Amino acid sequence: MINKKNLRSFVQFSVLLALEAIVCFTPLGSLPAIGPMVATLSAIPVIITAIMLGTGWGSLMGFFFGLFSFLVWTFTPPSPIVAFLYTPFYSVGDIAGNFWSLVICFVPRILIGTVTGLVYGLLSKRMQGNAKKDAVVYGVSGVLGSLTNTFLVLGGVYIFFGRDYAAAIGQGFELLLGIMGSMILLNGLPEAVLGGLCAFFLCRALKKREVR
Numbered sequence: 001m002i003n004k005k006n007l008r009s010f011v012q013f014s015v016l017l018a019l020e021a022i023v024c025f026t027p028l029g030s031l032p033a034i035g036p037m038v039a040t041l042s043a044i045p046v047i048i049t050a051i052m053l054g055t056g057w058g059s060l061m062g063f064f065f066g067l068f069s070f071l072v073w074t075f076t077p078p079s080p081i082v083a084f085l086y087t088p089f090y091s092v093g094d095i096a097g098n099f100w101s102l103v104i105c106f107v108p109r110i111l112i113g114t115v116t117g118l119v120y121g122l123l124s125k126r127m128q129g130n131a132k133k134d135a136v137v138y139g140v141s142g143v144l145g146s147l148t149n150t151f152l153v154l155g156g157v158y159i160f161f162g163r164d165y166a167a168a169i170g171q172g173f174e175l176l177l178g179i180m181g182s183m184i185l186l187n188g189l190p191e192a193v194l195g196g197l198c199a200f201f202l203c204r205a206l207k208k209r210e211v212r
Contacts, residue, residue: 009053017064020045024068040191042069043112044198047145050116051138051203058113066106073105081168085157092168100160108152116145116199134204142199143192150188154180 023029023041030040046065050058070087077083083090084097086105091097120141127133157165158176166173 009057013049013053013057013061016045016049016061020061020064021068024065024072041194043109043146043149043191043195046109046112047116047142047195047199048203050113050145051120051141051199052206055114055117055121058117059110060113062110062113063106065112066109069109070102070105082165084168085161085165095164095168100156104153104156104160108149108156111152112145112149115148116141119144135200138200138204139196142195142197142203145199146192146195147188150184150191154183154188 020042023045029042042065046058046061049061072078073083073086074089077087077090080090081092084092084095084101086097086101088097088099088101120137123137123140124133127137130136158180162176163173166176169179171179
């Protein structure tokens with residue numbers, strides 16, 4: 001028989017999975033950031049899952065984030081010229097995706113949940129009794145979880161598709177690191193701040209309610 005704790009975790013995971021689907025498959029998952037850039041909400045349910053339910057559940061939610069992203073980039077890519085980065089079933093001229101497209105699409109998303117859960121567990125133990133514990137534990141966990149995705153995706157793109165990506169966007173390869181630095185500043189950092197804030201305000205409130 002499924003005990004009450006496992007049943008509650010399954011129900012909570014199902015609700016968060018529905019939210020993940022909404023932010024991945026609808027425009028509700030994007031918020032204006034700086035200039036033409038947008039901050040996506042897709043990492044938020046993964047972060048919340050990892051903190052509320054644990055590293056294993058969080059990593060599983062990250063897998064679904066990767067799966068949903070794979071489906072979007074394969075069938076309805078928001079930017080077709082770079083879809084090959086996330087799916088092996090898309091090509092632009094002579095440039096095509098491959099196995100590493102799947103690695104970029106799945107691994108960083110899975111590791112959002114892994115890193116968030118591990119950091120949350122470690123900080124929770126190390127900072128017991130600290131008056132500023134909540135802000136650090138929740139905020140840092142959310143920020144690092146989000147940045148894991150940002151750096152691993154961009155790092156994977158640079159390592160496995162650097163020259164192809166530069167050619168696809170009409171830029172020289174020597175400019176790629178600068179372009180990616182701008183993406184981290186204008187896109188990745190707002191997402192990380194959003195991840196930290198959601199972790200602090202939402203997970204902190206939910207955890208306190210659980211204690212009651």
